[in-house]
Amino acid sequence: MFGRLLTNIYQKLPTIGVLSQGYINPMINQTRSVSGALKGIRWDPMPIHKVLRCRFPRPKETKRVKQGFKARMSTLHGRKIIMRRILNGKSILTH
Template identity: 40%
Template sequence: MSRLLSAVMQPLRKITQSLQSPNHIAPSTSLVKPELSLFTSIRTKIRCYFPRPNEVRRVRRHGWATRMSTPNGRRTIMRRILKGRYVLSH
């Protein structure tokens, strides 16, 4: 199980390290991990009137934290990375 987890997370770390550049503007909050700041800024860029009640429910069920908390969720994120999706989760 740990080999599968490392196989899924290693390309994700590599992608986040390669995508970060000196010109990247990270969010000013200190709660966001540096390696995830790029994905956080991309994911929140498309939202305009957050939070609506149904949007809160969607983010809780299908959001980044929920995806990363389970092995199947991490697999979902990795599939979307490999497919080339711009938005990885809600």
């Protein structure tokens, strides 16, 4: 709604004479000449610099799976760790 309002206002400004006097965009003639000069240049749609990263598993997810509740409860020493944290009064037992 707001965008449509702006386009309507911008379309009616030339009839008022504001755009012709250069009040809105005083650089309008320079931008047209620059865009005309750049027509001969071929722009590549794909960027040259490509960085591929493996984004999964994230470090926190790996830590959660490795030191999570199910992993702790599956072994004897894991259950000892959980019991020690309970006795120390920790509210968060595992990741």
